Amino acid sequence: SAVISQKPSRDICQRGTSLTIQCQVDSQVTMMFWYRQQPGQSLTLIATANQGSEATYESGFVIDKFPISRPNLTFSTLTVSNMSPEDSSIYLCSVRQPTGEFFGPGTRLTVL
Amino acid sequence: SQQGEEDPQALSIQEGENATMNCSYKTSINNLQWYRQNSGRGLVHLILIRSNEREKHSGRLRVTLDTSKKSSSLLITASRAADTASYFCATDASNQAGTALIFGKGTTLSVSS
Numbered sequence: 001s002a003v004i005s006q007k008p009s010r011d012i013c014q015r016g017t018s019l020t021i022q023c024q025v026d027s028q029v030t031m032m033f034w035y036r037q038q039p040g041q042s043l044t045l046i047a048t049a050n051q052g053s054e055a056t057y058e059s060g061f062v063i064d065k066f067p068i069s070r071p072n073l074t075f076s077t078l079t080v081s082n083m084s085p086e087d088s089s090i091y092l093c094s095v096r097q098p099t100g101e102f103f104g105p106g107t108r109l110t111v112l
Numbered sequence: 113s114q115q116g117e118e119d120p121q122a123l124s125i126q127e128g129e130n131a132t133m134n135c136s137y138k139t140s141i142n143n144l145q146w147y148r149q150n151s152g153r154g155l156v157h158l159i160l161i162r163s164n165e166r167e168k169h170s171g172r173l174r175v176t177l178d179t180s181k182k183s184s185s186l187l188i189t190a191s192r193a194a195d196t197a198s199y200f201c202a203t204d205a206s207n208q209a210g211t212a213l214i215f216g217k218g219t220t221l222s223v224s225s
Binding site for chain 1: 145147152153154156160200202210212213214215217
C-alpha cells in the first residue's frame with residue numbers, strides 16, 4: 001500500500017487565521033481525498049482532488065472555506081480558511097488503490 | 113448521510129476473548145472496508161471485502177459480508193490489549209466525483225489485561 005505523510009501532525013491556531021495541510025504520497029495516484037473527523041465523530045469526506053482539475057466538494061463544504069491544490073500526482077494541500085473553534089478536528093488525506101483506500105496519519109487542528 | 117452503522121457502540125472484553133463488531137448499511141455496495149483508529153490517530157486499513165466475497169481472513173481478523181442482509185461483521189480472535197481502538201466500517205457510495213467512502217460511527221473496543 002502507498003505510504004502517506006501529512007504535515008503538520010498537529011497545530012493550535014487562532015480564530016480568523018488559515019492553516020494549510022500538506023499530504024505527500026510515495027507513489028503517483030490519480031485521486032486523493034480529504035476528510036474531516038470532528039471530536040468523537042466518524043470521518044466525513046470534504047472533497048476529492050484530481051490532478052489537473054478542480055476539486056469536487058461534498059455537500060456542506062465549499063471551496064472558499066477549504067481550498068485544495070493538487071499540483072502533481074503525489075501531492076495535495078488542504079487549506080482551512082478563516083478558522084473558528086468549530087473547525088477543530090482531525091483532517092486526513094487518503095488515496096485509493098486496488099486493495100483499498102489508505103489514509104495518512106492525520107493533522108490534529110485546535111482552533112482557539 | 114451515514115451509510116454504515118456499527119454495533120455495539122462500545123465493547124469491553126478481557127484479553128484472550130474474541131470481539132465481534134457488526135456493520136449494517138443501506139444501499140448496494142461494491143466493497144466494504146474495515147479500519148482501526150488508535151486514540152484519534154490516522155486510520156489503519158484492516159481488510160477490504162468485495163461484494164462477491166462472503167468471508168476474508170487476515171491474521172486474527174475475520175470479516176464476513178452478507179449482501180442480502182446488508183451487513184458485515186469483524187471478528188478479532190484472541191484479543192490483546194493492543195487491540196484497544198475504535199473500529200470503523202466504510203462502504204463505497206456514488207458521488208459527483210465517482211465514488212466515495214461513507215463511514216459508520218464506529219465501535220470503541222477496550223481490551224483489558
